[in-house]
Amino acid sequence: MTLTKPEIVLIDLDGTLVDSVPDLAWCTDRMLEQLGLAPCGEIKVRNWVGNGVETLIKRALTNDMNGEPGTELFARAAPIFMSLYREHSCLRSQLYPDVKTGLSWLQSQQIRLGCVTNKDEAFTLPILDTLAIRPFFEVVISGDTLPYKKPHPAPLLYGAEFFGVSPDRAMMIGDSINDVKASRAAGFDIVCMSYGYNHGNDILRAEPDAVIDSFAELESLF
Numbered sequence: 001m002t003l004t005k006p007e008i009v010l011i012d013l014d015g016t017l018v019d020s021v022p023d024l025a026w027c028t029d030r031m032l033e034q035l036g037l038a039p040c041g042e043i044k045v046r047n048w049v050g051n052g053v054e055t056l057i058k059r060a061l062t063n064d065m066n067g068e069p070g071t072e073l074f075a076r077a078a079p080i081f082m083s084l085y086r087e088h089s090c091l092r093s094q095l096y097p098d099v100k101t102g103l104s105w106l107q108s109q110q111i112r113l114g115c116v117t118n119k120d121e122a123f124t125l126p127i128l129d130t131l132a133i134r135p136f137f138e139v140v141i142s143g144d145t146l147p148y149k150k151p152h153p154a155p156l157l158y159g160a161e162f163f164g165v166s167p168d169r170a171m172m173i174g175d176s177i178n179d180v181k182a183s184r185a186a187g188f189d190i191v192c193m194s195y196g197y198n199h200g201n202d203i204l205r206a207e208p209d210a211v212i213d214s215f216a217e218l219e220s221l222f
Contacts, residue, residue: 003171003189003209005222008163009106010141010156010188012174013117014049015196017099018127021046022092027084028060034080035073037061047200050176052118052143057081065199089123090130096195102215103136114159116172118143118150138163151181156188173218180206191221 014020021042029039040060048059057077061069069077106113113136117124121142128134139162141155148154160170167187172179175196180203183190192208193215204211210221 003191003222005109006111006171006189007165007169008112008114008160009171009173010114010116010159011137012150012172012176012179012196013115013119013124013127015175015198016096016173016179016193017115017133018093018095018131020090020093020127021049021197022094023085023088023090024049024056026092027081027088028056030084031057031077031081032060035061035077046197050118050178050197050199052149053081053085053120053123054078085123090127093127093131095131095133096193096215098214098216100133102218103133105219107136112163112165113137114139114141114162116141116150116155116159118178120144151178151185153182153186156182156186160186160188174208175203177201177203177206180208183208191218 011017025042025045028045032039040063048056058067058069058074059065061073061077115137119142121144124140124142139159141159143149146154146158156172160167171189171191172183173191175193176198179192180190190208191210191212192203194203194211194213
């Protein structure tokens with residue numbers, strides 16, 4: 001499918017640019033162990049990520065995608081996880097193949113780039129710095145930048161306003177149904193990666209404008 005070349009591209013972090021699950025799973029299991037609970041393992045965490053750290057903690061505590069732990073248990077768990085993740089946010093995480101190649105190509109086309117993620121800024125910026133991709137992005141919109149997170153369109157509209165570009169000249173690259181919903185609501189085109197985190201569901205079912213297997217395929221889209 002050929003898409004219209006955008007003026008800006010906003011790109012998701014976890015599951016799109018970076019495989020962050022190894023660090024998230026390690027911290028989740030250590031948190032559970034400190035609480036006297038059984039670790040859950042990386043396979044479950046891969047299905048749970050994508051809605052922010054607080055939701056991940058709730059899912060781990062209840063072993064349920066839609067679980068709501070007791071207030072006291074969550075209050076004990078959250079500071080443990082946050083402390084662990086501050087120290088272990090990017091020890092095991094890695095860029096997906098061809099990410100830097102794709103980012104460089106987008107820039108070569110005079111397309112301006114931003115990063116938009118549901119992860120809090122305190123965790124987002126160290127990952128971007130450690131993996132040496134922060135210089136690609138003129139703006140980083142994190143999960144605590146605004147009152148709303150994806151799938152709400154506000155983070156994407158904030159990015160479009162930052163660049164002074166109308167949504168119909170903007171594209172998002174993501175990996176999940178939240179990215180598709182946010183893009184549709186904001187009026188962005190949406191391209192999804194086939195390999196990302198979408199709670200175990202095939203991203204094709206969310207009907208993005210295109211699905212690609214690698215950032216190296218971006219130049220074939222427009």
